[in-house]
Amino acid sequence: MSYYPFKPIFILIYSCSGVSSGRRLKTVSTENKNNSINKTFTASLSKKQLTFLKNANIEPNEHTIYIEAFTHSSFLNEHQDKTIASNERLEFFGDAILEFIISEYLYENFNEFSEGTLTSWRSQLIRGNTLSAIAKNIGLGDCLFLGKGEEINNGRNNISILEGAMESLIGAVYLDLGMTHAVKFVLNSLEDEIKNLTDNEIIIDAKGELQKIFQAENLMPEYVLKSTDGPEHSPQYLVELILPSGAKVEASAGTIQNAEKIVAKQALELIKEN
Structure with missing residues (x-):
C-alpha cells in the first residue's frame, strides 16, 4: 500500500485558506448560473472535452475544476468574466503533485539506484519537453480555451502551454478524484517514457x-x-x-x-x- 504524505498537507493548506475544492466549485457554479463568459463560454465541458477525459480514464465528479484546467490565461485576457480562473494556480499545484508521484514511484521501484540517479530520472520525466509531448499525443491541446492571439500563433502546440495544461490537469484530477486516480493518470501517461528511460x-x-x-x-x-x-x-x-x-x-x-x-x-x- 502506497503512503502519500502530501495529501493531508494539501488538505490542511486548502482548509486554512478557506478555499477547499468543493467550496470553490460550488461558488463558481452559483455565480455562473445566469452568466456565461462572453456568451460563448459556459461553465460546462464540451463533448470533445468529455470524450478526452473518458479516453484518459478520468470520470469527473465536478466539471468546473476541469474547465479551469483547460483555460489558458490568454483566453481570460479577452473574456472579462471573473467566475472562471485560468489554469495557472492549478499548474502550480499539479507540478507539486506530479513531482511527488514520480519521486515515490522511483523510490519504491528502483531502490538499488542512488539519489543522484533518481533525481536525474525525475528531472527528465517531468521536464517541459516530456510533458508537452505527452499532452500533444493524448490530444490535450485540442481541449484548451485559448485567446485569439495564441490560436493564431499555434498555441495548441506550444511547449510551454501544453506543459502547463498537463500539470493543471494532474492538479484537477487530484482535487476532484484524489491521489489514487492522480497516480494512475500520471503513471499511465508516462508509462512509455518511464520504461524507455529506466531500461536504458x-x-x-x-x-x-x-x-x-x-x-x-x-x-x-x-x-x-x-x-x-x-x-x-x-x-x-x-x-x-x-x-x-x-x-x-x-x-x-x-x-x-x-x-x-x-x-x-x-x-x-x-x-x-x-
Whole structure:
C-alpha cells in the first residue's frame, strides 16, 4: 500500500485558506448560473472535452475544476468574466503533485539506484519537453480555451502551454478524484517514457557493474564485433563477450554501442544466476 504524505498537507493548506475544492466549485457554479463568459463560454465541458477525459480514464465528479484546467490565461485576457480562473494556480499545484508521484514511484521501484540517479530520472520525466509531448499525443491541446492571439500563433502546440495544461490537469484530477486516480493518470501517461528511460539507464549501469566483476579477476571486458547484417540504412551489429568463466554471450542491436550495453546486461544476469 502506497503512503502519500502530501495529501493531508494539501488538505490542511486548502482548509486554512478557506478555499477547499468543493467550496470553490460550488461558488463558481452559483455565480455562473445566469452568466456565461462572453456568451460563448459556459461553465460546462464540451463533448470533445468529455470524450478526452473518458479516453484518459478520468470520470469527473465536478466539471468546473476541469474547465479551469483547460483555460489558458490568454483566453481570460479577452473574456472579462471573473467566475472562471485560468489554469495557472492549478499548474502550480499539479507540478507539486506530479513531482511527488514520480519521486515515490522511483523510490519504491528502483531502490538499488542512488539519489543522484533518481533525481536525474525525475528531472527528465517531468521536464517541459516530456510533458508537452505527452499532452500533444493524448490530444490535450485540442481541449484548451485559448485567446485569439495564441490560436493564431499555434498555441495548441506550444511547449510551454501544453506543459502547463498537463500539470493543471494532474492538479484537477487530484482535487476532484484524489491521489489514487492522480497516480494512475500520471503513471499511465508516462508509462512509455518511464520504461524507455529506466531500461536504458539499467543497461548502462549493468555495463559498469560488469566491469567491476571483471576487474576483481584482474581482467577487462572485451566486446568483440562478430558480424554486421541487414541493409546499409538499417544494419544489425552482433557483439560477443567472453566471461571470466569462459562462457560466451552474444547480443545484436542497431548500433555497436547498444549491442555492447545489451550483451553486458545479459552477461550480468548470467553471472548472477550462477
